[in-house]
Amino acid sequence: xxxxxxxxxxxxxxxxxxxxxxxxxxxxxxxxxxxxxxxxxxxxxxxxxxxxxxxxxxxxxxxxxxxxxxxxxxxxxxxxxxxxxxxxxxxxxxxxxxxxxxxxxxxxxxxxxxxxxxxxxxxxxxxxxxxxxxxxxxxxxxxxxxxxxxxxxxxxxxxxxxxxxxxxxxxxxxxxxxxxxxxxxxxxxxxxxxxxxxxxxxxxxxxxxxxxxxxxxxxxxxxxxxxxxxxxxxxxxxxxxxxxxxxxxxxxxxxxxxxxxxxxxxxxxx
Amino acid sequence: xxxxxxxxxxxxxxxxxxxxxxxxxxxxxxxxxxxxxxxxxxxxxxxxxxxxxxxxxxxxxxxxxxxxxxxxxxxxxxxxxxxxxxxxxxxxxxxxxxxxxxxxxxxxxxxxxxxxxxxxxxxxxxxxxxxxxxxxxxxxxxxxxxxxxxxxxxxxxxxxxxxxxxxxxxxxxxxxxxxxxxxxxxxxxxxxxxxxxxxxxxxxxxxxxxxxxxxxxxxxxxxxxxxxxxxxxxxxxxxxxxxxxxxxxxxxxxxxxxxxxxxxxxxxxxxxxxxxxxxxxxxxxxxxxxxxxxxxxxxxxxxxxxxxxxxxxxxxxxxxxxxxxxxxxxxxxxxxxxxxxxxxxxxxxxxxxxxxxxxxxxxxxxxxxxxxxxxxxxxxxxxxxxxxxxxxxxxxxxxxxxxxxxxxxxxxxxxxxxxxxxxxxxxxxxxxxxxxxxxxxxxxxxxxxxxxxxxxxxxxxxxxxxxxxxx
Numbered sequence: 037x038x039x040x041x042x043x044x045x046x047x048x049x050x051x052x053x054x055x056x057x058x059x060x061x062x063x064x065x066x067x068x069x070x071x072x073x074x075x076x077x078x079x080x081x082x083x084x085x086x087x088x089x090x091x092x093x094x095x096x097x098x099x100x101x102x103x104x105x106x107x108x109x110x111x112x113x114x115x116x117x118x119x120x121x122x123x124x125x126x127x128x129x130x131x132x133x134x135x136x137x138x139x140x141x142x143x144x145x146x147x148x149x150x151x152x153x154x155x156x157x158x159x160x161x162x163x164x165x166x167x168x169x170x171x172x173x174x175x176x177x178x179x180x181x182x183x184x185x186x187x188x189x190x191x192x193x194x195x196x197x198x199x200x201x202x203x204x205x206x207x208x209x210x211x212x213x214x215x216x217x218x219x220x221x222x223x224x225x226x227x228x229x230x231x232x233x234x235x236x237x238x239x240x241x242x243x244x245x246x247x248x249x250x251x252x253x254x255x256x257x258x259x260x261x262x263x264x265x266x267x268x269x270x271x272x273x274x275x276x277x278x279x280x281x282x283x284x285x286x287x288x289x290x291x292x293x294x295x296x297x298x299x300x301x302x303x304x305x306x
Numbered sequence: 307x308x309x310x311x312x313x314x315x316x317x318x319x320x321x322x323x324x325x326x327x328x329x330x331x332x333x334x335x336x337x338x339x340x341x342x343x344x345x346x347x348x349x350x351x352x353x354x355x356x357x358x359x360x361x362x363x364x365x366x367x368x369x370x371x372x373x374x375x376x377x378x379x380x381x382x383x384x385x386x387x388x389x390x391x392x393x394x395x396x397x398x399x400x401x402x403x404x405x406x407x408x409x410x411x412x413x414x415x416x417x418x419x420x421x422x423x424x425x426x427x428x429x430x431x432x433x434x435x436x437x438x439x440x441x442x443x444x445x446x447x448x449x450x451x452x453x454x455x456x457x458x459x460x461x462x463x464x465x466x467x468x469x470x471x472x473x474x475x476x477x478x479x480x481x482x483x484x485x486x487x488x489x490x491x492x493x494x495x496x497x498x499x500x501x502x503x504x505x506x507x508x509x510x511x512x513x514x515x516x517x518x519x520x521x522x523x524x525x526x527x528x529x530x531x532x533x534x535x536x537x538x539x540x541x542x543x544x545x546x547x548x549x550x551x552x553x554x555x556x557x558x559x560x561x562x563x564x565x566x567x568x569x570x571x572x573x574x575x576x577x578x579x580x581x582x583x584x585x586x587x588x589x590x591x592x593x594x595x596x597x598x599x600x601x602x603x604x605x606x607x608x609x610x611x612x613x614x615x616x617x618x619x620x621x622x623x624x625x626x627x628x629x630x631x632x633x634x635x636x637x638x639x640x641x642x643x644x645x646x647x648x649x650x651x652x653x654x655x656x657x658x659x660x661x662x663x664x665x666x667x668x669x670x671x672x673x674x675x676x677x678x679x680x681x682x683x684x685x686x687x688x689x690x691x692x693x694x695x696x697x698x699x700x701x702x703x704x705x706x707x708x709x710x711x712x713x714x715x716x717x718x719x720x721x722x723x724x725x726x727x728x729x730x731x732x733x734x735x736x737x738x739x740x741x742x743x744x745x746x747x748x749x750x751x752x753x754x755x756x757x758x759x760x761x762x763x764x765x766x767x768x769x770x771x772x773x774x775x776x777x
Binding site for chain 2: 055057059083086087088090091092098100130131132133135136138139275284285286
């Protein structure tokens with residue numbers, strides 16, 4: 037598949053800021069199954085700074101912008117050729133030991149509800165891969181997709197208690213359950229070509245990867261009850277949504293911030 | 307209270323050789339002179355402003371750490387062995403850090419449990435795969451050593467992040483030389499005052515490859531409210547480098563810049579005295595105002611060096627400590643010169659059982675604690691204190707380790723009643739850069755309370771000048 041991506045994030049401030057620094061993880065991973073034909077990240081008015089590939093294999097680049105500025109825009113455009121790898125991450129160079137991803141973070145803490153769900157779902161599984169599939173299916177089942185049900189600071193436990201959430205909550209919940217069962221798991225941020233029915237902001241997507249011995253990292257997208265395929269573009273990973281965030285930034289000044297995002301992922305060729 | 311311990315000055319009623327010339331000095335000092343000198347020392351300390359605020363204790367924030375005028379002395383032979391052992395340990399700790407952020411050979415070889423490293427809160431995923439200049443993570447290694455006999459030295463703990471106290475080592479010497487110049491004529495004592503030159507050279511030697519000129523070094527402090535702020539400004543002064551706070555630095559073009567009256571100046575090496583989690587809100591704690599946004603991206607792309615390197619803390623974790631002798635064998639193929647104190651890991655069931663049954667004889671420490679807070683000294687505690695602590699251990703066993711109560715050596719110390727033996731430890735500061743260097747000396751801490759084995763300044767400890775005699 038050839039996917040066209042256009043992703044514009046605009047931060048608007050109620051008073052001009054003195055400057056801003058951003059650390060962006062917005063470039064497609066270098067791995068089998070996806071290849072950037074062209075890709076561009078820009079912050080109009082800003083200066084590109086440090087750029088490097090980190091130990092998890094993600095391409096990170098910094099931008100700084102001298103103020104005064106009352107808005108900052110991050111523009112991503114590109115074209116990526118993808119193939120279906122059945123969710124298996126191959127060909128990515130990484131230096132992080134999978135066991136590191138057993139660490140619990142606040143949004144991925146397993147409460148009694150998540151623990152019970154994990155044990156129930158995994159019972160009777162034939163092997164680790166089967167267990168991971170069952171976990172993902174159980175989360176799809178337990179948390180209904182409803183935009184606006186939760187906010188960005190929500191935890192997996194809260195989403196499960198509520199019974200609804202967005203892709204971030206689904207990913208956190210699968211991660212919490214997997215880690216509880218001593219399976220390394222991590223949060224992945226990226227893009228999804230959702231087809232005609234997808235809304236404008238659902239193209240910015242998140243899912244989970246679970247480490248399966250002898251197979252490596254395998255993606256699971258409980259929000260869509262599937263494993264990532266040719267419709268997905270992988271950007272980067274982390275312990276949780278905050279750690280894997282495509283944009284991290286600090287603006288200098290005591291201001292209120294409003295974020296406006298438009299994302300479109302179109303298929304130009306099947 | 308202090309019999310049965312190794313007295314560094316007297317052995318079997320005779321004065322040990324390194325202290326030979328101190329006996330006359332001690333005898334010839336009348337009580338009035340001693341009091342006068344002690345008052346003079348305190349006055350000097352206060353005038354130069356070296357005070358130490360202790361977190362959470364309240365009281366006088368400008369409280370002085372008590373200075374004891376009676377020096378602690380090592381012979382050249384004793385020191386040479388210590389020095390070899392300290393350098394060996396500093397090399398092994400750095401090799402371990404490069405390894406665990408790289409291929410993890412020591413874990414693959416089964417020499418250390420992976421969980422202690424990879425699931426450790428201070429193991430920093432953000433620096434996996436990154437090798438700092440010259441393969442050094444810990445540039446200043448403070449190794450806490452205790453002595454129990456003429457040639458029995460044990461390492462109590464390693465400090466690989468930002469060990470403090472070196473300003474006391476330097477000031478104690480300065481003040482002793484001012485007050486007792488004759489002592490320094492009668493004894494040939496190795497100097498320590500080149501420490502700041504060596505520190506500067508060490509920091510300059512780990513400048514990033516992108517730096518093509520005499521590197522600009524800064525000390526990054528959390529600010530004047532920090533308990534070690536004096537030391538930060540003292541070292542900046544001695545090295546002739548800028549003392550900066552996070553707000554004085556910014557990131558642009560892939561480099562770190564310092565705001566100066568003549569415009570931005572590029573910074574190559576940051577000797578930071580703030581914790582990892584406060585370094586950069588974009589990488590670590592997003593609520594931190596102490597650090598520099600974007601710093602970690604510059605660091606990881608090779609634009610600046612940070613000393614100690616982020617992530618170094620995993621080598622001085624108290625649970626990892628148990629494995630340092632193994633690191634020496636694994637990376638250096640040598641036998642450790644300095645021994646560890648036998649340690650029980652309360653996270654292990656068998657060890658926990660033993661610890662809970664023998665609390666009255668043990669010292670129990672929190673794995674992530676420091677400064678003598680949250681520790682139990684069994685033999686010095688009441689049954690109620692022991693019972694209370696047992697509850698804390700049982701609730702979170704993996705947070706605690708236990709060690710036997712060591713018979714810490716004593717050194718004569720001026721006390722109200724005259725001179726009496728008091729327990730001491732030693733913290734030397736090993737510098738690791740292009741070379742591994744150590745000034746002959748360190749910080750001797752002394753437990754001033756009769757019978758006390760806790761030397762921490764927050765728990766009534768004082769400091770002494772530490773001498774290494776030239777041959």
